Amino acid sequence: MPVFTVKSTAALERAIRLKRQLMAFYSYCLLWAGTFIGVELAAFEPNTPTLALLALIVIINVFFYLLIRTGISEQFRDPSLTIVQMAAGILLTTAILHYSRELRGAMLSIYFMVMTFGVLALDRRRMLLIAAFTQLCFTSLLIYEWFEAPQQAIFSYLVGHWLILALGLGWFIYMGGYIHNLQSRVREQRRRLHEAHNRLSAIAVRDDLTGLYNRRHFLERLEEEMSRANRENNPLHLAIIDLDHFKQVNDTYGHHAGDDVLHRFAQLAAMGLRKSDLLARYGGEEFVVLFPHTSTQACQAAMERLRNRFAQQHYSFSGDLRSKFSAGLTPYQPGESAEEFIKRADRALYQAKDLGRNRIQLAN
Numbered sequence: 001m002p003v004f005t006v007k008s009t010a011a012l013e014r015a016i017r018l019k020r021q022l023m024a025f026y027s028y029c030l031l032w033a034g035t036f037i038g039v040e041l042a043a044f045e046p047n048t049p050t051l052a053l054l055a056l057i058v059i060i061n062v063f064f065y066l067l068i069r070t071g072i073s074e075q076f077r078d079p080s081l082t083i084v085q086m087a088a089g090i091l092l093t094t095a096i097l098h099y100s101r102e103l104r105g106a107m108l109s110i111y112f113m114v115m116t117f118g119v120l121a122l123d124r125r126r127m128l129l130i131a132a133f134t135q136l137c138f139t140s141l142l143i144y145e146w147f148e149a150p151q152q153a154i155f156s157y158l159v160g161h162w163l164i165l166a167l168g169l170g171w172f173i174y175m176g177g178y179i180h181n182l183q184s185r186v187r188e189q190r191r192r193l194h195e196a197h198n199r200l201s202a203i204a205v206r207d208d209l210t211g212l213y214n215r216r217h218f219l220e221r222l223e224e225e226m227s228r229a230n231r232e233n234n235p236l237h238l239a240i241i242d243l244d245h246f247k248q249v250n251d252t253y254g255h256h257a258g259d260d261v262l263h264r265f266a267q268l269a270a271m272g273l274r275k276s277d278l279l280a281r282y283g284g285e286e287f288v289v290l291f292p293h294t295s296t297q298a299c300q301a302a303m304e305r306l307r308n309r310f311a312q313q314h315y316s317f318s319g320d321l322r323s324k325f326s327a328g329l330t331p332y333q334p335g336e337s338a339e340e341f342i343k344r345a346d347r348a349l350y351q352a353k354d355l356g357r358n359r360i361q362l363a364n
């Protein structure tokens with residue numbers, strides 16, 4: 001069952017990544033459409049290779065889509081490949097900027113569009129890295145254009161564009177770091193909440209002293225096991241156990257000694273019974289065991305084993321105390337209520353007490 005959950009979570013995450021990839025493709029298409037319209041309106045260089053750009057966009061997206069789809073990207077620390085994808089977007093934007101003329105200033109915002117992809121995924125250090133890469137690409141473009149056609153370059157524009165980009169990127173580094181910290185804090189709080197919830201759930205079903213299940217949890221599980229036994233027609237047995245003359249232990253050696261005995265019984269029973277048996281502290285010095293899928297003989301044998309082991313225990317507070325218990329054991333009769341089932345086991349327990357204690361009494 002857990003394997004299935006892990007698998008489906010991985011599949012879900014991959015589906016989210018593929019969806020994000022489609023979003024990236026959509027953004028690329030908008031960028032291309034803007035470029036195409038820009039060329040048509042003569043706001044871009046007329047020799048802008050729009051078809052080559054479109055081919056490049058498709059190649060980039062198919063490449064990343066396949067990496068994610070085939071699961072190859074999962075070998076990397078970030079299976080969404082955010083940094084590499086952003087770097088590809090920045091390189092393509094730089095290429096498009098080369099052909100932009102009057103629209104250069106407006107087209108700088110495309111860099112910022114690419115940066116938004118990193119805000120939710122990258123920490124401040126990585127945002128700084130990708131921002132430095134962006135600034136480097138743009139600076140290289142400006143230097144290239146300066147040397148290629150110095151007569152067309154207007155120095156104040158170059159410096160202006162360079163500064164606007166640097167300031168905008170600075171804002172993204174700050175914002176990215178802030179949002180990343182916020183996300184980390186939320187994740188940490190969610191983790192703590194989850195832990196606290198698990199702790200509380202454990203406390204709600206356990207008995208403080210022995211660590212066994214408590215009466216409320218037992219009664220809930222009893223109903224479940226009874227309906228399963230009714231459904232599947234499987235044997236189900238209930239044993240109610242009561243430590244013998246326990247008051248004397250308290251009165252003679254003190255409450256702490258009594259607690260030790262209860263604790264020792266709980267340990268022995270938990271170790272000696274099967275994982276599928278449901279053991280709980282029913283109250284005071286009373287315990288219950290529910291045996292699903294077990295024959296009467298096997299239940300009796302398990303109870304006898306426990307009785308013998310318990311009677312052989314030595315306690316640090318008294319060399320000669322041998323604590324014992326009596327128990328009533330009964331099989332579930334199909335269709336009966338929990339109350340009837342428990343009452344029969346209880347009656348058997350009282351018979352065991354009446355017959356001299358330190359025994360397991362069966363009631364059919």
Ligand SMILES: Nc1nc2c(ncn2[C@@H]2O[C@H](COP(=O)(O)OP(=O)(O)OP(=O)(O)O)[C@@H](O)[C@H]2O)c(=O)[nH]1
Pocket residue numbers: 209242243244245246247248250254255256257258259262283284285353357
């Ligand atoms: N130390 C300790 N004692 C407890 C706890 N819960 C109940 N008891 C004591 O268990 C004793 C139960 O006494 P009784 O009901 O008279 O039963 P008993 O002395 O075992 O006598 P029989 O059952 O007839 O053999 C009481 O003295 C309770 O105070 C507990 O958590 N710790």
